[in-house]
Amino acid sequence: MARTVRDLSVGERAVLDAPQLEPGLRMRLAEMGVRRGEEVTVTQRGVGGARILSVRGSRIALDARTAARLPVQEQAT
Amino acid sequence: MSESAPSCHSDSGGVAAPPGTPVVALAGAPNVGKSTLFNRLTGARRDVGNWPGTTVEVGRGLMDDGVHQFDVIDLPGAYSLDPLSPDEALTRALLVEVPREDRPELVVVVGDATRLSRSLYLVRQLRETDQRLVLAVTMGDIAHEHGIDIDAEELQRRLGVPVAFIDPRHRHGRVGLLAAMDAALAAEPPAAIPAPARAAGSDGLAEADARFGWIDDVVDACVSRGAPRRQRWSDRFDRLALSAVLGPITFLVAMWAVFQLTTTVAAPLQGALDWFFTGPVTSLAITVLDAVGLGGTWVQGLVVDGLISGVGMLLTFVPLMAIMFALLALLEDSGYLARAAVVTDRLMRAIGLPGRAFLPLIVGFGCNVPAIAATRILPNARHRILTALLVPFTSCSARLTVYVLVASIFFPEHAGTVVFAMYLISIVFVVVIGLLLRGTLWRTMGSEPLVIDLPPYQRPSLRLTLNVMWLRLSGFLRTASGIIVATVIVVWFLQAIPTTSGYGFGQVPVEESLYATTAQAVAPVFQPAGFGTWETTSALMVGFIAKEAVISSWAQTYSAEEPDTSTQPGTLGQYIKADFEQSSGGHTSAAVWAFLVFLLAYTPCVATLAAQRREIGARWTGFGIALQLSVAWLVAVAIFQIGSRL
Numbered sequence: 201m202a203r204t205v206r207d208l209s210v211g212e213r214a215v216l217d218a219p220q221l222e223p224g225l226r227m228r229l230a231e232m233g234v235r236r237g238e239e240v241t242v243t244q245r246g247v248g249g250a251r252i253l254s255v256r257g258s259r260i261a262l263d264a265r266t267a268a269r270l271p272v273q274e275q276a277t
Numbered sequence: 278m279s280e281s282a283p284s285c286h287s288d289s290g291g292v293a294a295p296p297g298t299p300v301v302a303l304a305g306a307p308n309v310g311k312s313t314l315f316n317r318l319t320g321a322r323r324d325v326g327n328w329p330g331t332t333v334e335v336g337r338g339l340m341d342d343g344v345h346q347f348d349v350i351d352l353p354g355a356y357s358l359d360p361l362s363p364d365e366a367l368t369r370a371l372l373v374e375v376p377r378e379d380r381p382e383l384v385v386v387v388g389d390a391t392r393l394s395r396s397l398y399l400v401r402q403l404r405e406t407d408q409r410l411v412l413a414v415t416m417g418d419i420a421h422e423h424g425i426d427i428d429a430e431e432l433q434r435r436l437g438v439p440v441a442f443i444d445p446r447h448r449h450g451r452v453g454l455l456a457a458m459d460a461a462l463a464a465e466p467p468a469a470i471p472a473p474a475r476a477a478g479s480d481g482l483a484e485a486d487a488r489f490g491w492i493d494d495v496v497d498a499c500v501s502r503g504a505p506r507r508q509r510w511s512d513r514f515d516r517l518a519l520s521a522v523l524g525p526i527t528f529l530v531a532m533w534a535v536f537q538l539t540t541t542v543a544a545p546l547q548g549a550l551d552w553f554f555t556g557p558v559t560s561l562a563i564t565v566l567d568a569v570g571l572g573g574t575w576v577q578g579l580v581v582d583g584l585i586s587g588v589g590m591l592l593t594f595v596p597l598m599a600i601m602f603a604l605l606a607l608l609e610d611s612g613y614l615a616r617a618a619v620v621t622d623r624l625m626r627a628i629g630l631p632g633r634a635f636l637p638l639i640v641g642f643g644c645n646v647p648a649i650a651a652t653r654i655l656p657n658a659r660h661r662i663l664t665a666l667l668v669p670f671t672s673c674s675a676r677l678t679v680y681v682l683v684a685s686i687f688f689p690e691h692a693g694t695v696v697f698a699m700y701l702i703s704i705v706f707v708v709v710i711g712l713l714l715r716g717t718l719w720r721t722m723g724s725e726p727l728v729i730d731l732p733p734y735q736r737p738s739l740r741l742t743l744n745v746m747w748l749r750l751s752g753f754l755r756t757a758s759g760i761i762v763a764t765v766i767v768v769w770f771l772q773a774i775p776t777t778s779g780y781g782f783g784q785v786p787v788e789e790s791l792y793a794t795t796a797q798a799v800a801p802v803f804q805p806a807g808f809g810t811w812e813t814t815s816a817l818m819v820g821f822i823a824k825e826a827v828i829s830s831w832a833q834t835y836s837a838e839e840p841d842t843s844t845q846p847g848t849l850g851q852y853i854k855a856d857f858e859q860s861s862g863g864h865t866s867a868a869v870w871a872f873l874v875f876l877l878a879y880t881p882c883v884a885t886l887a888a889q890r891r892e893i894g895a896r897w898t899g900f901g902i903a904l905q906l907s908v909a910w911l912v913a914v915a916i917f918q919i920g921s922r923l
Contacts, residue, residue: 259733261519
């Protein structure tokens, strides 16, 4: 099972894989910078399980369900 | 122009520009400072309203500084030209789908320097047409603080359109922007960049990725990101504002402050205005009328009880609305509103509403009128309509005075508990009606996932706050004034027409007026709810104008002294008690509960209707009236029928 943004711990960096979301939402996220190939950091786990992502210098809040549909690429560390 | 073919050159309201004035459309993502720029450019000569045939709010105004004249359109926020929202659909319709001659002469894409890549998608899509473009970059100062530097010349070269840095917060860069606009208008339209090849059966994502690739190249070449100079204050505050425990507490404190300011602080101002109209203004009017020989005639009634009390009522809302609008602007501008939506998302989703609906619903418990106005923080039109229909079920403070009076007449030992129960019932109404509406009217309204952009916190600008406040306040006054004053005058008129001989027009006691006859005709409707007397009906009819008027109507009807405090009902209480005992056939408690619930659920006041008409249109307002009256009546009847059989 691929790891997703939901599995990231706070402060961990990861590179996004293709989002598993319906096209409209996927597009909206892509426009906000959340798309395949972008490096993201979870800056915070918020109220109700929301994830706060740092991507290209901006902050995006996502609910846990959406975060679980955003796989991250496995990294050779 | 038909609705299916909108055109920027059609007369869509707004400030008339001389024919031939170049049309300039401002486009860009939400929260990039687009409307601020629009306000700066057009000054007072602008108009904000829904684009014909849509619920999308568009501003239009004339910019004229003596040298330049532009007919400026402030398009709604759009990240792209892909019609994922009504706002984007309208932007697309006006900029792409119409014939070339109907498009604006120039599009100014407004982009935020702190997240430039996001603004460039729209630029890229427009560059795939031969549209004349200017990129106006805002928030350069904030970007600089975050260590982001943008090479304007390189950006201009890569994009192939003039780029101007503006900072509308501090009035910089206007000259540069106008020069860029002049340059773009003087030059040939830029050659279109070929659109990415569309693969057969593609859902558009491959094209999107191609555009984002192009944007990444542009950004890499033009934007340098120094290491952030300091840990961002914004992130630090978010650790509090979004945390699982302190986040909701911070939110509740913020809401408490909004609630206090719109009730406790606004109340004395409202009281003072009310005193001003019932005191000095009324005395002055009577003096003047006496002097011209009209004192004591129906003209005095019309002026004092109709006009002055109508206008006075409208104006007592002004401080309240001003405070509400200023707070909204403050919450939006500071960046906190986006955090509040995150905090409330889970809870509100459980009852099928978006997180942002929390604010209007909380404010509704103070006063429904500013609460309806607050629904505009909801970006989705259907959510806005749903919330505006639910707000009247939140029990406002005007209803509280009636609960207190009725509860202390009938349940003197438990008045506090009764009043508390009314608030609980109010919450139940909001949740149940919300679920019912979603289960019927808006079955397709999905529960949208929470995906929200958190702009960095910033110090709100006083000028901007006041500007937005004034814009919204004047809009409210324009729409509300007619409805409120007209309704007050109609009621006065009905009360002035005698139905028995021996009285002149405007000289008749209420019980002999057409108003009482109307109430008598309506009263049987409330028979099954146990309070079908004309006296109670008459009070409820006046309550349609304002709930505060229910008690004074009772007092007037029974010719009893209005009690000094509503907890000391006095003789008025005895009359009301006798009335309910008689109408309920002995099941007084059941009738009283039915009455209280009816009072809670039916149309709160004419000012709420005026606010609804402004926010969601006349049709939905009419639907709301029907909804509230039928819900109120059905529940009241159910309570009495069941309660009287127990």
